[in-house]
Amino acid sequence: xxxxxxxxxxxxxxxxxxxxxxxxxxxxxxxxxxxxxxxxxxxxxxxxxxxxxxxxxxxxxxxxxxxxxxxxxxxxxxxxxxxxxxxxxxxxxxxxxxxxxxxxxxxxxxxxxxxxxxxxxxxxxxxxxxxxxxxxxxxxxxxxxxxxxxxxxxxxxxxxxxxxxxxxxxxxxxxxxxxxxxxxxxxxxxxxxxxxxxxxxxxxxxxxxxxxxxxxxxxxxxxxxxxxxxxxxxxxxxxxxxxxxxxxxxxxxxxxxxxxxxxxxxxx
Amino acid sequence: xxxxxxxxxxxxxxxxxxxxxxxxxxxxxxxxxxxxxxxxxxxxxxxxxxxxxxxxxxxxxxxxxxxxxxxxxxxxxxxxxxxxxxxxxxxxxxxxxxxxxxxxxxxxxxxxxxxxxxxxxxxxxxxxxxxxxxxxxxxxxxxxxxxxxxxxxxxxxxxxxxxxxxxxxxxxxxxxxxxxxxxxxxxxxxxxxxxxxxxxxxxxx
Numbered sequence: 454x455x456x457x458x459x460x461x462x463x464x465x466x467x468x469x470x471x472x473x474x475x476x477x478x479x480x481x482x483x484x485x486x487x488x489x490x491x492x493x494x495x496x497x498x499x500x501x502x503x504x505x506x507x508x509x510x511x512x513x514x515x516x517x518x519x520x521x522x523x524x525x526x527x528x529x530x531x532x533x534x535x536x537x538x539x540x541x542x543x544x545x546x547x548x549x550x551x552x553x554x555x556x557x558x559x560x561x562x563x564x565x566x567x568x569x570x571x572x573x574x575x576x577x578x579x580x581x582x583x584x585x586x587x588x589x590x591x592x593x594x595x596x597x598x599x600x601x602x603x604x605x606x607x608x609x610x611x612x613x614x615x616x617x618x619x620x621x622x623x624x625x626x627x628x629x630x631x632x633x634x635x636x637x638x639x640x641x642x643x644x645x646x647x648x649x650x651x652x653x654x655x656x657x658x659x660x661x662x663x664x665x666x667x668x669x670x671x672x673x674x675x676x677x678x679x680x681x682x683x684x685x686x687x688x689x690x691x692x693x694x695x696x697x698x699x700x701x702x703x704x705x706x707x708x709x710x711x712x713x714x715x716x717x718x719x720x721x
Numbered sequence: 722x723x724x725x726x727x728x729x730x731x732x733x734x735x736x737x738x739x740x741x742x743x744x745x746x747x748x749x750x751x752x753x754x755x756x757x758x759x760x761x762x763x764x765x766x767x768x769x770x771x772x773x774x775x776x777x778x779x780x781x782x783x784x785x786x787x788x789x790x791x792x793x794x795x796x797x798x799x800x801x802x803x804x805x806x807x808x809x810x811x812x813x814x815x816x817x818x819x820x821x822x823x824x825x826x827x828x829x830x831x832x833x834x835x836x837x838x839x840x841x842x843x844x845x846x847x848x849x850x851x852x853x854x855x856x857x858x859x860x861x862x863x864x865x866x867x868x869x870x871x872x873x874x875x876x877x878x879x880x881x882x883x884x885x886x887x888x889x890x891x892x893x894x895x896x897x898x899x900x901x902x903x904x905x906x907x908x909x910x911x912x913x914x915x916x917x918x919x920x921x922x923x924x925x926x
Contacts, residue, residue: 543761543769544758544761547754547757547758547761550754550776551754554747554750554754554780557787559780559783559784559787559924560784560923560924560925560926562780563777563780563781563784566773566776566777566780567777569757569773570770570773570774570777573761573766573769573770573773574770576766577766577767577770580766717766717767718767719767719768719770719771
């Protein structure tokens with residue numbers, strides 16, 4: 454009896470202490486989080502078809518499902534033409550923006566301008582891709598990997614990408630315009646972040662491509678990377694895999710019309 | 722009475738200035754629209770794009786001015802310091818920033834709106850997890866302001882022996898923040914409920 458009373462007293466003291474109460478709540482939260490995570494993981498595993506070796510609750514079972522509960526699995530999509538990837542029409546969106554602005558629907562006007570910008574940026578991207586060579590140092594362009602990405606927000610930027618390959622050799626050219634990362638790149642170049650050292654292996658150095666200053670880097674696993682800032686807000690990056698030497702990488706980069714790309718992006 | 726007259730005069734001046742400002746902004750928008758259309762038609766894509774970025778700034782400034790117009794001129798016993806009203810457009814990066822103050826000194830209340838705020842995702846995540854948002858120590862809780870879910874944070878200044886409150890209301894991608902120093906929870910909720918959140922939401926989205 455005495456023992457029971459002591460246990461009850463201890464429990465009351467433990468629960469009445471705020472710190473312990475918080476600890477208890479914390480533990481409850483942790484347990485709830487763990488349970489939620491496990492449930493989520495299980496759902497994901499089910500979706501991607503991974504068997505965790507444990508009997509699944511959602512697996513139709515002849516003994517437990519009486520027929521009243523829904524046990525049919527979801528049908529898999531086998532048809533559909535995808536989405537139409539036509540860029541927004543610039544002229545009609547500008548007209549919409551004008552109309553919305555005049556009727557004081559500023560949110561609508563903003564959306565229409567963003568769509569128009571998206572359309573213009575996609576066109577700029579396609580023009581830049583058109584100036585890039587069809588083949589570089591014997592590597593052929595992979596047409597399906599041509600990519601123009603834009604959000605239409607202006608600040609998030611426009612990225613244009615093309616890939617070339619032959620055998621195990623690859624070259625990727627990427628143009629980033631109006632990108633936030635440009636500020637970081639320019640700061641890095643200006644601050645001497647790439648400080649030249651004499652000891653150890655030199656994995657990067659300053660270089661020039663057709664008169665434009667840049668930086669070339671080398672890594673045993675990822676190969677060569679050449680970055681050239683263009684004007685105030687653009688950056689041109691080449692990544693070369695299995696290039697025999699720095700000279701080979703540099704001459705591959707020289708096959709690109711850098712001044713033409715700059716002009717198209719409005720860079721000085 | 723004299724104070725009221727001065728206050729009225731300030732509000733009148735603000736209205737006149739707003740009308741002039743909005744007129745100028747509308748002209749800028751029309752000019753940039755015309756530049757964008759001409760540049761695009763002649764194939765000068767980069768110039769068209771730049772003009773459109775300017776148009777976004779013009780729109781953000783207009784939205785900011787419209788929001789200031791719908792905000793109350795008085796919050797509780799505190800008048801709006803309309804001279805410190807501010808609208809900043811950032812050409813899309815953080816969106817428009819709108820600022821208004823009420824009261825003065827120890828009782829200076831700030832009302833800020835930031836478009837495309839990176840904080841919105843975090844606050845929304847908190848609001849969807851009530852057991853996380855309502856902290857056990859009472860410094861943070863979820864409340865409703867004019868029907869919108871909001872996060873109320875309390876901070877106690879031990880030195881000054883006062884309690885300050887910060888209320889954050891996510892409105893789509895815009896974050897409304899109301900800071901009220903040296904007050905009570907009931908008071909801050911009462912004051913926040915005078916903010917026309919629905920009207921603001923309509924303007925910023």
